[in-house]
Amino acid sequence: MSTEIKSTELKTDEMIINMGPQHPATHGVLRMLLTLDGEFVKHAEPVIGHLHRAQEWQGQNRTWFQYQALIDRVDYLSGMFTSWAMARSCEVLDECEVPERAEYLRVMVSEMNRISSHLLWLGTYLIDLGAMFGFPFYPFREREKLLDLFEEIAGQRMMFNYIRIGGVQRAPNDAWLKRLKAFTEEFEDRVDEYEAIVTENPIFLKRTKEIGILPLSLAKQYGVTGPSIRASGTDMDLRKTKPYSVYPKLEFDVHWLDKPEGGDTWDRYILRIREMRESNKIIKQCLDMLPTEGELSGKKQNAGLRVKAGEAFSSVESPRGILGCYVISDGKDKAIRFRWRNPSFCNLSVLSELLVGSPIADIMAIFGSVDVILPDVDR
Amino acid sequence: MEATSSVETRSDFTRFIATFIYAVIVAAGVAIVFAKTTSPGGARQMMSIDLDIWLFAGITVAGIALRYFFAAYSEAVKVIACLGGFLIFTIGHDPMTRYLTLSALLFAIGMYGMVKSRNAVRVLMSIELMLNAVNINLITFARYVDPAGVKGHLFAIFILTVAAAEAAVGLAIVLSIYRNLATVDMDRFNLLRW
Amino acid sequence: MEFVNVQELVSTGVAEALAFYFIAALAITLSIGVISDKNVIRAGFLLIGVFGGISGLFFLLQAQFIALAQVMIYAVGITLVVVIALMLTNPRLQNEEAEEEAIASSEPALLKFLDSIRNGFPGLVAWIAFVTVYMAIRSEHWEQSTQTIGEDNIAVIGRALTTDYSLPFEFASVLLLAALIGAIMLAKAEKVEDTDTPREGIESGSN
């Protein structure tokens, strides 16, 4: 029997851990294959595909009208944006005009959706950090109000199918607008409340500062978008850089941090908080500027919906980043090809870089901070 | 550090020498006992001390027999032998002898473990066991011989302290060796072999 | 309303003897487990049981303070450290003896025989040690006191530690400090220079 005398660098044995797909903190069914050296991650590999539902293939086997109803299940927390991305690319293809009233409504509901998505993120992120019972439910209290509003206007709390090719589904009544107005009035205070509890909390600062630093160059390489890249030193936001809909008419700021060496998880947190405030501003303006009369849709919403032949790509700024939809049509009842550019997929892929060298306890703090929705990754 | 490529665990030669030395010691012991018992007055002297010597001899023989006939159940054999022996040696004696005998037995078990084990951490564990046996001894004397004083207690406290220090340093050394050699086998700690 | 004290009824020593034999059997069985269990980590846990049993003996010997210190320092502190060390040095939780048996089966008969003698030797040594100590115990007769240890035992210990035995006490604390520092120095992981972590590599590649 013989044994080799190993070099002095050998520390402790490496351990391979499967985090997920049944781990309580992987937000769905992500599996992360971690190679650990003691408590530290040496290699991390996200294994995806557990939620694959062939959404693109389904788009080629459903009529336009059917697929519209299906597509907001891709990113179930921000269904308005997926609908909108698809509607926009189809409208480009179809050269159809969207009525101004519908555009305002679209912006309004999308920003509401952005807020509700960020609220859910905030709650679950704090759960990831171990604030298990206390704070997470406060964002959910506000989100509940938004979901009630959605339910009334779209008939659904999460899978809205509200934004349609050519316009929107229906108009809100006065009572609804009044309730939304009331919500926007008090929301600013609510955000202050969250910040009072969380932002300067010493344990929260300790857990989030100086970890998961994402340099700008790395973010660009992996195609990271949304608040995650804005925390790393760029002001890329489609609403400003490539304005669409009625955004040019609205006044709002895009928050970003001038940190090309990389933003940490706390930066990503604070940007989302600020974004909620901006979205609230946008909703307020929309409420003031919303035309009371006018068409709701430039196309007829029925089973005979067709889109002209050709191909088109267009994208919107979703809560998680750039959400793009590429479509090829031959003018018949079904599309020839759908291809989606999902922000979560790109944001997730950078994890294998971000996690290297961090202790196990930070995995969830970093993973939560890039804000990933698993159906959006797997489609 | 020496970068030897492969190390033999135990060479046949060393093994042979070691066995030979052991055998000589055993033979010497047997010879002494034999000479004692056959010398005039020797046997009577030993008999007069106690009958226990024959008990020891009997149990030794029984132990060896058990070891060879029930090798597969060696742990059960050890447990039964120790418990039975302990009962035989202590039943009917005063409490103090009971405690002292238990202490001696635990000490012997610790010694056995220390000599036998190849895992360095288990050797440390055996040493802790022996130190504890000593503690029992001290507290027993403090209880039955000198209840008014606290010397036994004080020595026990110092032994606790030393044991804690010993465990800390010993384990640190084991960890350090493990980090370098990736083993805790005592036979492979041979950096200072020749 | 008056009740007779239970302790008075059973103070003839029978209860103590029963308790003693129970604890002794536990301690002996577990300590044999400690030295011969194939799984070393399991042996570490059994050691906790042995120390717990010994602390019970100290209670029987009316040494409350030592018994509690035993629980705190040995049963929890030291053994836990031992178990953690075992887990660190034995990450795959192998059985250490398996290898030895594999060697034994592939040996020539003479060596096997020699090994069998030699393997039995530690047992013999331990047995002789026990016999020697036992003979000493039996041949000596101590003057046993009929007193019991007083309730203020802990106060007496405290006073003795700070007066008559203050020098050893200080030495012990210096020893502990030295051991602490030494252990930290020994167990401290050496820093490995990481010159080529993947992140930096990619960054430099992109520039």
Next chain:
Amino acid sequence: MNAAEIYKLSRLAIFWLSVTFGAVWVACWGVGVFIPSLITGKMPFLLQVDNPSTTVVFIADLLRSLTPILSLLVFIPINAMFMVLFERRSLALFTVRMGPNRHGFDGLAQTAADAVKLLFKEDITPRGADAFMFTLAPIIFFAPSIFGALPLLAAVTNNHDLFKVANLPTGIFYILAAASIPVVALVMAGWASNNKYSLVGGLRSAAQAISYEIPLVLSLVTMCLLAGTLDVVEIVEQQKGGILNWNILGGGALSGYDKLAPYWLNLVDTSFDTSAMFGQFYPVPWLSSIMAFVLVICTVLLFGLYLTGACAEINRIPFDLPEAESELVSGYNTEYSGIKFAIFFLAEFTNLFVVSSIATVMFLGGGDNPIPKWILDRLPLEPISNALGSLLSPLIKDLMFIDPATFWAAFWVIVKVYSIVFFAILVRGTLPRFRIDQLMDFGWKRLIPLALILFVVVVFARTWVVCHG
């Protein structure tokens, strides 16, 4: 938070606690007094026997001496069930939710239903697990919380005969030794489960417990130093006489002010020199007065230190790393189900109760009411208590019913203990979790030095002040 919910919560607490204590008292009185008296023929109004046989006396005696442990065995499960419900309802209150409110009246039976469910759940031992250790771990985890609480019983019940156990001069040391055992069970559970997450959880709990035990023990040792004894009963005795005499406020360092307050406030005629009396408590008046306040600050800090250490010791948020859900699934109890999991759960809440009781006994005066004696004396309570006493005295004397003093002691203990428990729940509802290295840093670089400094300061300050005068 709204008033209706708070009202519901307090209603729940009052109802449950009266049920708990009723049950404990009925069980203890029945087994400890009624049955022994009955079989030895000493029960008034019932069959009288002149000379009971030795066997009968022995049995009676045995039952009598088992009463303290019986009281804990009855109390702990019922109380833990209440604590679970209390925690869930309180958290619901903090987090604008409803909380369990369906089973039984207003959710009362929720934890009972959960317990029954857990008892009948399949008990799974994972493949590759060390079955013996796996089963042993919950037992080792739970047992110390019962044995450790024993010396506290007499301390919190005003030294009542029914709850006295064998005299332990090493009281607080005994409790601490018992409290240090559960960590072994956690490591054992983590290792025996044959699960990597469990193993990491177990190792973390070991590291955490070893680090945080030091400030915890140091804070209690400092309090023992102030009190001059390790016996919890004696410590509680010393603190009697209102909030100014409690250990949290300098361990009686303010007792001089307390005693002289009625004279200064002209509530009593002063026919003697108060400054001489002042000098009795504070040998060097100016320095001693300053030192008394230094002591107060130190002990308040020590109380905080104790609570922090205890929080870490029993794995509560923000120190619940051994079972951090978002990192280690559920840590050491990931693989446990059914009755074993129930025991872990029960023991966690029992431990919370026990550490709160220790805080109450060591810092908050045990069963002492917070009103200083010189105020209490001026309240017209005497006729009431006299009338009550004369009404109850035959019952108390003959039947060994609980006397009013014990009742009030238990009442105050429960109020104090549940205040601390409520505080722990509030912390759980607010703070995120530490990271393991930050936890260690916090323990070794902040708490331990602080504890050592406080210890030294208290040693010096104590020499200038007569505590518990």
